[in-house]
Amino acid sequence: MSLVELHAIHKSFGALEVLKGIDLAIDEGQVIALIGKSGSGKSTLLRTINGLEVIDDGVIMVDGKKISERDTDLLALRLQVGMVFQQFNLFPHYTALENVMLSPQVVKKQSKAEARAIAEEMLTKVGLADKMMHYPDQLSGGQQQRVAIARALAMKPKVLLCDEVTSALDPELVNEVLAVVRQLAEEGMTLVMVTHEMRFAREVCDKLVFMHQGRIHETGDPEEVFSNPKTPELSSFVGGLA
Amino acid sequence: MAYKFDFGAIVPHWELLVDGVILTTELTVIGAVIGVGLGIMGAWARASRAPVISQIVGIYVELIRNTPFLVQLFFIFFGLPALGVKLSEFQAAVLAMIVNLGAYSTEIVRAGILAIPQGQIEAAQSLAMNRVQIFRYVVLLPALKKIWPALSSQIVIVMLGSSVCSQIAAEELTFGANYIQAINFRAFEVYFVVTGLYLVMSILLRMGLKVLGNFLFERRRHV
Numbered sequence: 001m002s003l004v005e006l007h008a009i010h011k012s013f014g015a016l017e018v019l020k021g022i023d024l025a026i027d028e029g030q031v032i033a034l035i036g037k038s039g040s041g042k043s044t045l046l047r048t049i050n051g052l053e054v055i056d057d058g059v060i061m062v063d064g065k066k067i068s069e070r071d072t073d074l075l076a077l078r079l080q081v082g083m084v085f086q087q088f089n090l091f092p093h094y095t096a097l098e099n100v101m102l103s104p105q106v107v108k109k110q111s112k113a114e115a116r117a118i119a120e121e122m123l124t125k126v127g128l129a130d131k132m133m134h135y136p137d138q139l140s141g142g143q144q145q146r147v148a149i150a151r152a153l154a155m156k157p158k159v160l161l162c163d164e165v166t167s168a169l170d171p172e173l174v175n176e177v178l179a180v181v182r183q184l185a186e187e188g189m190t191l192v193m194v195t196h197e198m199r200f201a202r203e204v205c206d207k208l209v210f211m212h213q214g215r216i217h218e219t220g221d222p223e224e225v226f227s228n229p230k231t232p233e234l235s236s237f238v239g240g241l242a
Numbered sequence: 243m244a245y246k247f248d249f250g251a252i253v254p255h256w257e258l259l260v261d262g263v264i265l266t267t268e269l270t271v272i273g274a275v276i277g278v279g280l281g282i283m284g285a286w287a288r289a290s291r292a293p294v295i296s297q298i299v300g301i302y303v304e305l306i307r308n309t310p311f312l313v314q315l316f317f318i319f320f321g322l323p324a325l326g327v328k329l330s331e332f333q334a335a336v337l338a339m340i341v342n343l344g345a346y347s348t349e350i351v352r353a354g355i356l357a358i359p360q361g362q363i364e365a366a367q368s369l370a371m372n373r374v375q376i377f378r379y380v381v382l383l384p385a386l387k388k389i390w391p392a393l394s395s396q397i398v399i400v401m402l403g404s405s406v407c408s409q410i411a412a413e414e415l416t417f418g419a420n421y422i423q424a425i426n427f428r429a430f431e432v433y434f435v436v437t438g439l440y441l442v443m444s445i446l447l448r449m450g451l452k453v454l455g456n457f458l459f460e461r462r463r464h465v
């Protein structure tokens with residue numbers, strides 16, 4: 001049994017069918033790269049996994065449990081599935097430390113001391129031990145994104161979803177964020193990441209999923225898929241990037 | 243026949259003016275605190291997914307914003323007793339101010355809520371926070387910060403609007419002024435002084451709200 005299983009997921013926005021039957025299994029400890037052209041449905045797929053998008057049809061199982069649309073189910077699901085966004089989305093009125101402490105305190109009802117200990121641990125892990133008292137607007141984009149990762153990790157999720165976490169960053173800040181993601185992967189964190197960093201995907205990920213027009217078009221071992229794409233679409237996608 | 247100013251004629255009645263200032267202040271503080279609280283709840287209801295509640299609040303807001311405050315006051319003081327709800331002058335005045343400010347601040351606070359980027363809310367959702375937690379910890383403070391100047395102005399408007407409560411004999415500042423000039427016929431002097439008192443109260447109220455805003459929204463700078 002996989003940690004997350006998607007069966008025949010369908011999702012439309014109005015008349016636009018964005019996900020046309022997605023099947024995907026995510027195993028514990030697996031690092032999956034989700035690639036594909038803009039508009040192919042990568043973000044929508046990621047967002048269905050933690051219930052930010054309600055699916056029209058299909059089944060999502062997390063840890064062997066089927067997820068319904070009920071609020072209680074969604075909250076339970078999100079305790080297992082963390083997410084990091086392209087735009088960081090830190091809470092501007094809280095310091096880095098408070099951003100990370102908030103959810104453990106109010107959702108998990110941890111004591112302030114407990115939440116603080118975990119937050120400090122996570123911020124240290126992402127290399128921001130000296131920035132804990134800074135507000136988001138006092139941090140660079142790369143630092144903000146690392147706070148966002150620490151914030152998600154403090155909830156101890158079983159899976160972390162990353163949606164183009166480096167796309168909003170200046171080029172010189174990309175590597176500090178990728179280094180953190182790479183470290184998580186090496187520690188055995190289960191990751192699903194939408195990314196355009198093909199070299200990174202090739203080096204770090206166990207499995208590559210290529211999306212095309214709302215479907216999983218090709219999937220496999222990154223090395224294999226990159227050097228020997230089977231479909232013309234992936235071939236032209238990879239070629240277009242190189 | 244030059245009019246001879248005699249501000250001294252007010253002096254014997256100074257206690258009435260002081261009482262008026264105190265009552266106006268009480269009306270304003272109670273009306274503002276509860277009215278803004280009502281506005282926050284109203285704004286939340288408007289932004290929530292419950293369509294019936296949202297519509298009821300919408301009707302309340304439109305009803306209040308499209309009728310005169312004086313009529314609202316008369317309705318509460320003279321109209322409600324027909325339904326068995328009999329309020330004192332002070333109670334009626336304060337209720338009218340709460341209801342009035344509640345409607346205006348619902349719209350103001352709602353604008354602040356709508357200005358919160360959707361990404362903030364999604365981040366909070368993906369941290370497993372529920373609706374109430376998201377509103378309380380993620381939305382409310384930044385939303386209030388955005389609209390604090392508009393909300394402050396509305397509170398000042400309501401404070402000045404409290405002068406019409408003299409019409410139901412609530413003994414606030416304008417009531418005191420009316421009373422004094424009816425005794426000493428010194429309308430110019432009395433209203434001149436009362437105008438000055440309202441002006442000072444407005445300025446102090448604005449300053450107070452600014453200080454409160456700084457306290458609520460300015461970050462405690464750690465670095």
Ligand SMILES: Nc1ncnc2c1ncn2[C@@H]1O[C@H](COP(=O)(O)OP(=O)(O)O)[C@@H](O)[C@H]1O
Nearest residue numbers: 013016018036037038039040041042043044045
């Ligand atoms: N909330 C939405 N409402 C309507 N259309 C949407 C919405 N979100 C995404 N879409 C559309 O769905 C398609 C897939 O979007 P998305 O999943 O963001 O693609 P990707 O992340 O691969 O670029 C796009 O055509 C996009 O315009």
Ligand SMILES: [Mg+2]
Nearest residue numbers: 042043044164
């Ligand atoms: Mg996307």
